[in-house]
Amino acid sequence: MNLTLYVWRQKDANDKGRMEKYAAKDINEHMSFLEMLDVVNEDLAQQGIEPIAFDHDCREGICGTCSLVVNGRPHGHETGTTVCQLHMRHFKDGDSIYIEPWRAKAFPVVRDLIVDRSAFDRIMQAGGFVSVNTGSAQDANSIPISKEAADTAMDAAACIGCGACVAACPNASAMLFVSAKISQLASLPQGQAERERRARGMIAQMDAEGFGNCTNFYECEAACPKEIPVKFIAKMNREYMRALAKGK
Amino acid sequence: MNATAAKKVYSGDASVPLANISIGMKVVMAVTGASFILFIIGHLMGNMQIFIGQEQFNAYAAFLQGLGELLWIERVLIFTFFAIHIFYGIKLYFENSGARGVSYKKFNPSQTTYTARTMIWSGLALLAFVVFHIAHFTAHVVYPEYAHLEDALGRHDAYTMVVVGFQHAWVSILYIISMGFLAFHLSHALPSLFQTIGLIHPNLRNKERVIGRLFALIIFLGYVSIPVAIMAGIVRLPKGGM
Ligand code: FES
Numbered sequence: 001m002n003l004t005l006y007v008w009r010q011k012d013a014n015d016k017g018r019m020e021k022y023a024a025k026d027i028n029e030h031m032s033f034l035e036m037l038d039v040v041n042e043d044l045a046q047q048g049i050e051p052i053a054f055d056h057d058c059r060e061g062i063c064g065t066c067s068l069v070v071n072g073r074p075h076g077h078e079t080g081t082t083v084c085q086l087h088m089r090h091f092k093d094g095d096s097i098y099i100e101p102w103r104a105k106a107f108p109v110v111r112d113l114i115v116d117r118s119a120f121d122r123i124m125q126a127g128g129f130v131s132v133n134t135g136s137a138q139d140a141n142s143i144p145i146s147k148e149a150a151d152t153a154m155d156a157a158a159c160i161g162c163g164a165c166v167a168a169c170p171n172a173s174a175m176l177f178v179s180a181k182i183s184q185l186a187s188l189p190q191g192q193a194e195r196e197r198r199a200r201g202m203i204a205q206m207d208a209e210g211f212g213n214c215t216n217f218y219e220c221e222a223a224c225p226k227e228i229p230v231k232f233i234a235k236m237n238r239e240y241m242r243a244l245a246k247g248k
Numbered sequence: 249m250n251a252t253a254a255k256k257v258y259s260g261d262a263s264v265p266l267a268n269i270s271i272g273m274k275v276v277m278a279v280t281g282a283s284f285i286l287f288i289i290g291h292l293m294g295n296m297q298i299f300i301g302q303e304q305f306n307a308y309a310a311f312l313q314g315l316g317e318l319l320w321i322e323r324v325l326i327f328t329f330f331a332i333h334i335f336y337g338i339k340l341y342f343e344n345s346g347a348r349g350v351s352y353k354k355f356n357p358s359q360t361t362y363t364a365r366t367m368i369w370s371g372l373a374l375l376a377f378v379v380f381h382i383a384h385f386t387a388h389v390v391y392p393e394y395a396h397l398e399d400a401l402g403r404h405d406a407y408t409m410v411v412v413g414f415q416h417a418w419v420s421i422l423y424i425i426s427m428g429f430l431a432f433h434l435s436h437a438l439p440s441l442f443q444t445i446g447l448i449h450p451n452l453r454n455k456e457r458v459i460g461r462l463f464a465l466i467i468f469l470g471y472v473s474i475p476v477a478i479m480a481g482i483v484r485l486p487k488g489g490m
Contacts, residue, residue: 006353019353072356098354105349126258170360171344175270203271204258212347213270213340215367216440217360230443231453238446240271 001027001093005040007052008100010109013116017109019098029089033076034059034066036088037099053112061085061225064160067167068113069100074164074223082162082225102163104172106209117163119209120177126205127198128181130190149187156184158226168223171212176220178206179236180228186239196243203240273336278444280333281437287326288430292470299477302407302486306399309406334375341368361457363436370433377426384413391416411478411485420475427471435464 003024010017024040031039034056041051057065061082068083070076076086091097099113107115157180165176182199185191191198214233221230294312298305312319363370380390388395394412397405414420439456442448448456477483 008353017350069352069355072352072354073358077356100352100354103348103350103352105347109350122257168357170348170357170365172347172349173270173344201258203269207270208256208258210347211270212344213274215340215344215364216436216443217357217364219357219359222359229453231448231450234443234446234448237271237274237444240269241275241445 001029001088001091001095003027003036003091003094004096006096006098007113008109009052009112012111013108027088029087031088032059032084033068033070033086033088034084053114055114056084059084062160064162067102067115067117067162067164069098069102069167071098074102074167075162075225079222080225080227082160085225102167104163104166104211106172106174106211107163107166115163117161119211120161120163120174122209123174123178123202123205124181127194127201128185130185130194132190132193143189145189153184153187156180156187156228156232159184159224159228160226162225164223164225165220165228166211168219169212169214170217170219171215173214173220174206174209174211175214175233175236176224176228176230178202179232182239183232183235186235195239196246199236199239199243203236273340274444276336277333277340278441280329281441283326283329284333285434285438285441288434288467292467295474296470298407298410298474298483302399302405305407305410306401306403306405310403313404330378334371337368337371361436363432364440367433367436370429373429374426374433377422377429380422381426384419385409390419408485410474411483414475414478417479420479423475424472427468430471431464431468434467435461438463 005022005024006019007022008017009020022040022044024036025043027036027039034054037052037054044051055065055067057063059066061084064082066075066082066084068075070083070086075081075083076090078086078090101107101109101113102115102117104115106119107117110116159177159180161177163174163177166172166174169176182202185198186195216230218230221228294308297308315322383389384391391413394409397408399405399407414423435457437460439448439460442456452459474483
C-alpha cells in the first residue's frame, strides 16, 4: 500500500520544527508501524534527506521506548497496543497519517519524534523504589500477600512508563503513570516502610516537573498500551491524603 | 528547559503546602464542590415547597430567617467555599492549559466529554447567575418593589415574591438557561468528585459518568419545574394577593 505521511521534523531542542510531507511507497500490511518508518527512512537516506529520528528498543511492546502520536492518538488508534506493535493492516491504501512526538512541556523534544522523558526518571528517584535490603529471593509464600493485593500490584506493575498517558491527556498530566507506581508499591508489604514518604515525594516531583493536573477526562486510560485503569489515580489521591493525615 | 540540566529531586520530607500540590488542589475542588452539591439538594427541597402553597412556603422562608446567626454562618461558609472553588478552578485552568507546551497538529481525544472540557465556562456562567440570583431574591436589587411584601400573618411573603419574579419571562428564561449550565457542570462534577477523593465503589466503576448525568438531569428538572409551573399558571398568586 501507499501512504502519505505528515511527520514532525525538528533538528534539535532549539529548532522551531515543522511538519514535512513524505510518501511511504509499497508498504507491506504485515509490517509494524516502526518497520514502515524504517522503509521510509531508507528511501529518505537515498534521496539525501536526513532520516526521521524516532525512539524504539524492544519492538515487542514491553520496554515503553517507542512513543509516536499517530493521527492524534498516542500509539495510534488501536487499544492496548504500543506503536511498535501497531501493524500496517490497520491502515488503508491511500491513507494520510500524521506522526508527532509526545507533547508536554515536561517532555521537551530532543529531535524529530524523540522527546526527553527524564522527568519520569526523576519522579522515580523521588520515591519509586523500596530501599530496604531484601537479600536474595524469598521462599515462595513466606510473606503472606492476599490475592487481591497481589492482583492490584500486578495490574499497576504493567505500566511500562512510556508516557502515553501524558501525551493523551488534554492537560498533559502524568497522574496515571505516577499513580500506577505509587499503587504498585503501596499494595505490597515491602512498600509499607516508605509508603507516605514515597507518595509525597513522587507527587511533589511530578508537580515540579511541570505536568498538568488531572481533571478526570480519562484519556490516559484509553491511550495506555497496558490499559492501566484510572482507579489507580483515585488510589493515589487516597494515598496522598493518608500521608497527610498521618503527618508523615 | 535544558534537557540535560540537573533538576532538584524531592524526597518525601519535602514539605510543600497542600494547597500548592496538584492533588491538594484537586481535593480542595472536590470538597468545596461537595458542599455546593449538598447545598443544591437542600435548596431544591426547600424550593419545591412552593408547590404545596403560599402558607407552607412562607413558613419555610420564615423558618430560614428565624435561624438568625446560623443562617449567617452558613452564608459565610458557603461564600468562602465559593471563593476558594473559583480561585483554584481558575488557577488549575491556567496551569493545565499551559502544560502541553507546543500543541498537536492533529489531536484526537476519545473520552473527553463536552461538559468536562467546558467546566471553566459553565462555572463562570454559574458565577454570573449566582450574582444575579442573590441580587434578585436575597438582596432585592432587581425588582426592589417586591422585597417587603407581607402575607396575612405578617411574614415576609416569599411566595408572592417568587411567583411575581418568575412571571417576568426574561427572569424565567435566564433561570432555565442557568440551570442548563448547572446541569452541565454537575454531570462532570459529581463523578469527578468521587474519583478525586477515591471513593468509587468497584461495582460502580465505568457507570459513574451515567450516574453523573442522571443526577444532573434530576436537579435540572427539579429546579426548572418551578418557573415552568409559574409561567404555565399552575403555581399562581393567591386570590386577593398583590
Ligand atoms: S519499542 Fe519497546 S515497547 Fe515499543
